[in-house]
Amino acid sequence: MTQAETTSGSLNILKQAILLEKRGFAFYQKVAEQAEDPSVKSFFDSMAQEEIDHIKVLSTQYKAYKAEGAFKAGAFDSENKSEFVSSVLNEKVREKISAAGFEASAISAAIAMEQRAVEVYSNQAEVATDPEEKKLYAWLSAWEREHLNALIAIDRALLDQVWEDNQFWPF
Numbered sequence: 001m002t003q004a005e006t007t008s009g010s011l012n013i014l015k016q017a018i019l020l021e022k023r024g025f026a027f028y029q030k031v032a033e034q035a036e037d038p039s040v041k042s043f044f045d046s047m048a049q050e051e052i053d054h055i056k057v058l059s060t061q062y063k064a065y066k067a068e069g070a071f072k073a074g075a076f077d078s079e080n081k082s083e084f085v086s087s088v089l090n091e092k093v094r095e096k097i098s099a100a101g102f103e104a105s106a107i108s109a110a111i112a113m114e115q116r117a118v119e120v121y122s123n124q125a126e127v128a129t130d131p132e133e134k135k136l137y138a139w140l141s142a143w144e145r146e147h148l149n150a151l152i153a154i155d156r157a158l159l160d161q162v163w164e165d166n167q168f169w170p171f
Contacts, residue, residue: 010065010130010133011062011065011066013120013124014058014061014062014065015062016120017054017058017120017121017124017140018055018058018059018062020113020116020117020120021051021054021055021058021117022051022055023113024047024048024051024054024110024113024114024117025048025051025052025055027106027109027110027113028044028045028047028048028051028110029044029045029048031044031102031103031106032044032045032047032048034102035103040097040103044103044106047110047147050143050147054140054143057136057140058140060072061136070130070132071130071132071133071136072132073132097154097158104155104158107151107154107155107158108155110147110151111148111151111152111155114144114145114147114148114151115148117140117141117144118141118144118145118148121137121138121140121141121144122137122141124137125137125138125141
């Protein structure tokens with residue numbers, strides 16, 4: 001692969017990643033606007049804010065790569081952990097989301113979006129040859145996987161709630 005092909009490929013992946021994050025932001029922001037319960041609204045606002053954080057990191061990397069042909073070191077490998085999991089696993093949020101309601105549907109859609117992001121970032125982390133690019137996508141993949149696992153936990157809790165409410169348990 002030539003340097004021009006590598007540069008073009010890296011820039012295209014960054015563009016795709018920025019687009020994924022912008023779509024996620026728009027989605028979470030819209031769900032937050034429509035949520036009636038303040039804790040559910042806050043949950044989706046947090047999701048939207050995290051997408052903005054990802055956009056900023058990716059945009060910085062895009063500008064650096066376009067200008068210098070290299071990823072900016074250290075902009076993403078800090079140990080800053082998201083506050084997301086602790087806010088998501090809040091029982092109050094789970095209680096306020098109806099298993100058959102709009103927010104539950106949004107959780108299902110969010111799971112699909114986060115799965116896609118994990119896939120894109122994991123794949124790029126595997127094939128990247130630039131060490132900083134590899135770190136960037138491994139970091140993003142881990143962050144998105146954290147989102148995904150939290151969303152799956154909420155979805156399972158909602159499913160359990162439906163089963164319990166309707167006495168679907170076989171025992």
